[in-house]
Amino acid sequence: MLEIATAVICADLIWNLNIFFGLYAEGVVLAGNNVTHYPIRYIEGHPYAGTFIIARELCLQEQDAYHSFYTQKKRTCMEACWTDPSCMAFSSEFFNENISCRLTSKRLLNIDFAVNENASFGFKTEVIPNRFYGVQSDGMLYVLYNESRLLATAKLICATIPGHRLGIFTTEQHYNALRRIQTITGQEFIVDMTTGSNGNPMWGDGTYFQNTPLAANVTLPPSGVNETWSFINNQFRPLTPPNYSRYFVCQANPLGQNW
Numbered sequence: 001m002l003e004i005a006t007a008v009i010c011a012d013l014i015w016n017l018n019i020f021f022g023l024y025a026e027g028v029v030l031a032g033n034n035v036t037h038y039p040i041r042y043i044e045g046h047p048y049a050g051t052f053i054i055a056r057e058l059c060l061q062e063q064d065a066y067h068s069f070y071t072q073k074k075r076t077c078m079e080a081c082w083t084d085p086s087c088m089a090f091s092s093e094f095f096n097e098n099i100s101c102r103l104t105s106k107r108l109l110n111i112d113f114a115v116n117e118n119a120s121f122g123f124k125t126e127v128i129p130n131r132f133y134g135v136q137s138d139g140m141l142y143v144l145y146n147e148s149r150l151l152a153t154a155k156l157i158c159a160t161i162p163g164h165r166l167g168i169f170t171t172e173q174h175y176n177a178l179r180r181i182q183t184i185t186g187q188e189f190i191v192d193m194t195t196g197s198n199g200n201p202m203w204g205d206g207t208y209f210q211n212t213p214l215a216a217n218v219t220l221p222p223s224g225v226n227e228t229w230s231f232i233n234n235q236f237r238p239l240t241p242p243n244y245s246r247y248f249v250c251q252a253n254p255l256g257q258n259w
Contacts, residue, residue, distance in 0.1 A: 034159045034160070035055065035058060035113060035159065035160065035161070035162045035163070037163075038055045038056065038057060038058055038162045038163055039055070039056055039163065039256065040053055040054060040055045040056075040141075040162055040163030040252055040253075040254050041053070041054040041254055042135060042141050042252075042254040044134075044135075051124070051125045051126075052078060052082075052122045052123065052124060052125070053122065053123055053125060053141075053161075053162065053163070053252075054078075054120055054121070054122040055120065055121045055122070055162035055163055056119075056120050057115055057116060057117050057119060057120070058091070058113045058114070058115065058116075058119065058120070058121035058162055059091045059093055059102075059113065059114045059115070059116045059119035059120075059121060060089070060090070060091040060102040060104050060111065060113070060114070060121065061112060061113075061114050062102075064102075064104045064106055064111050064112065065091075065102035065103060065104050066086070066103060066104060066105055067080075067084075067102070067103045068100065068101065068102045068103075069100075069101050070095075070098040070099065070100055070101070071098065071099050071101055072098065072099065073099070074092050074099050076099070076101065077090045077091070077092040077099065077101035077102075077103075077122075078090060078092075078122055080101060080103060081103055081122070081124070082124070084103065086103075086105045087103045087104070087105060087124075088104060088105055088106060088107060088108075088123060088124060088127040089103075089104050089106070089108065089111070089121065089122060089123035089124070089127065090102060090103050090104070090121070090122055090123075091119055091120065091121045091122070092119065092120055092122075093116060093118050093119040093120075094118045094119075095118075107127065108123060108127065108128070108160055108161055108162075109157065109160050111160075113162075121162060123162075125143075128143055128145065128161065129145060129146040129147055130143045130144055130145060130146050131144045131146050131185045131187060131247070132144040132181055132184055132185050135254070136176075136177035136180060136181070137173065137176060137177055137180070138171070138173035138174050138176065138177045139254075139255045139257055140174070140177060140251055140252065140253060140254075140255075140257070141163075141164075141251070141252040141253070141254050142167065142177065142181055142249055142250070142251055142252075143161075143164070143249070143250045143252075144181060144185055144187060144189060144247060144248075144249050145157065145158075145247060145248050145249070145250060146247065147247070148245040148246055148247055149190075149245050149246075149248060150244075150245045151166075151190055151192075151194070151228045154166055154190050154248035155192060155204065157248075157250075158248070158250035158251075161250055161252075163252045163253065163254070164250040164251065164252045165192070165204070165250065165251055165252075166190070166191070166192035166204060166248060166249070166250060166251070167191050167192055167248075167249040167250065167251040168191070168192050168193075168203045168204055168205055168207075168251065168259065169191060169203075169214065170203065170207060170212035170213060170214055171212070171213050171214055172213065172214060172217060174214070175214055175217075175218060178191075178231055178249075179234050181249065182231060182232065182233075182234065183234075187247050188230050188231065188232035188246055188247070189230060189231060189232075189246055189247040189248050189249050190228060190229070190230050190239075190246045190247070190248040190249075191229055191230065191231055191236070191248075191249065192204030192205075193209065193228075193229040193236070194226060194227065194228055194229065195223040195224060195225055195226060195227045195229075195238065196225070196226075197225055197226070199223075199225060201220055201223060201229060205259070218235075218236070220236055221235075221236075221237060221238065222238075223238035224238065224240070227239060227240065228244070230246050231249075
């Protein structure tokens with residue numbers, strides 16, 4: 001392998017921030033980007049490198065990498081990260097006839113991604129503090145984040161994980177997955193639903209709960225304006241007051257289904 005010097009890769013285009021992640025009252029500094037919409041692959045139990053999430057078109061910048069090198073095989077980047085306890089994530093990029101690898105020890109919340117159509121970014125699932133991380137029967141990928149946060153911060157943290165968002169559950173299949181996660185973990189957690197000023201609960205993508213297929217089989221209890229919703233004991237419930245922090249579920253779509 002050839003050591004490379006300081007500059008070179010991943011400089012095509014720095015991601016134009018959609019959301020500024022600043023310092024919040026909970027003491028969490030979020031330096032990353034909103035990368036919810038980037039397509040991902042879930043590689044479970046890879047024989048060479050363990051379990052990884054891989055996102056296309058994202059790349060580490062030089063200042064975020066502690067080690068860089070060239071290789072001939074793309075999988076070498078992932079293997080190098082897996083075998084190094086300091087590595088939390090990596091990126092690979094086709095560069096001339098070689099592949100450039102970068103490794104980082106930073107947490108995802110502290111990474112400023114670059115965008116490059118020739119690159120991919122991967123991270124170990126264990127670098128996300130979690131009580132559960134896996135694909136469910138609805139084909140979606142879920143992570144129960146193992147830290148208690150307020151709704152606004154939970155949404156931002158999920159958005160810094162490539163391909164993820166705070167959980168939205170609009171179908172019976174989603175609901176069954178949600179119940180299984182709650183059964184496995186025994187944990188109450190926030191979902192991306194709030195009660196609007198008109199008194200109607202609304203998911204974070206702007207869809208009213210009453211307009212989803214799930215509403216035909218699931219009835220919500222009464223709630224006040226602007227209340228946050230959680231899931232516990234196989235049912236949705238409003239949190240009172242709404243600024244209570246809870247664990248939360250991030251949701252990803254590795255199969256490219258309708259969200």
